[in-house]
Amino acid sequence: MISQTAEYALRAMVCLASREAEALPGHVIAQITQVPASYLHKIMKQLVHAELVSSQRGPSGGFRLTRPSSQITVLDVIMAVDPIKRISHCPLNLPEHAHSLCPLHRRIDDTIGQACDAFSQTSLQSMIENQS
């Protein structure tokens, strides 16, 4: 459903959300979220690039959210690190399906759409009640 990378990114973002306004260094996030530290750095870079988190080098530096956790959705995070691809045309490339998907891919894409909707309606804030 979602990739390992997206799972890691979500853990890191929930971790940051639960300590809002505090800058957390990468190795601390890695320790808390159980994500391999060296790989997490790759992911954090993508989140910085997507402007979901800001970074600060040097002592007492680290990462923090750029927006309140209520304004960041699960979908935002997923799309930043591992974009969900919608099916825009039938992979068979048949001429008769040029402008509308065949029933199979119509159905699959609808389901992808439902998942995106669900993820877009869930903010990070809503995940930090009771959260470790």
Next chain:
Amino acid sequence: MISQTAEYALRAMVCLASREAEALPGHVIAQITQVPASYLHKIMKQLVHAELVSSQRGPSGGFRLTRPSSQITVLDVIMAVDPIKRISHCPLNLPEHAHSLCPLHRRIDDTIGQACDAFSQTSLQSMIENQS
């Protein structure tokens, strides 16, 4: 959302559904569905093992559905070749999440569940109107 293998399996099953009762050899299915023939054989073997299709060797042999297409769902096909895994426990293995998922994984698993529901409510038959 679904793996390449599941996509291939679905194409093959829809292909068989649209030619019900006729045995189609693997290379014909491969040609129609644009799935690499040698890889398709691997997949067909899994579908046979799951008893969604039966196979017949020799001349005029091939594959055919074991049940009417109205009684096979998209989920049946996906689970046969690439089982969707539900999240049964928090991957962090925290003691406080031993018996209930944390909000993040609760949300993700709910979405997986919704997708499974959608796929389980869609029969192969419903995909063969207008289908090539």
Next chain:
DNA sequence: AACATAATGGATATTGACATCCATATATCT
């Protein structure tokens, strides 16, 4: 019996996601 057709099984190759490592750049503190 011989032949042709088709599935099955097993070994191997390719590719991309995941992961590690090391060097470098940047910032803070004393």
Next chain:
DNA sequence: AGATATATGGATGTCAATATCCATTATGTT
């Protein structure tokens, strides 16, 4: 200025999913 802490960038390694290939087995036809 020097030392330390931290992010960044690039090269490389690992592994599972995907894909290919060839030999073997089964079945129908002549």
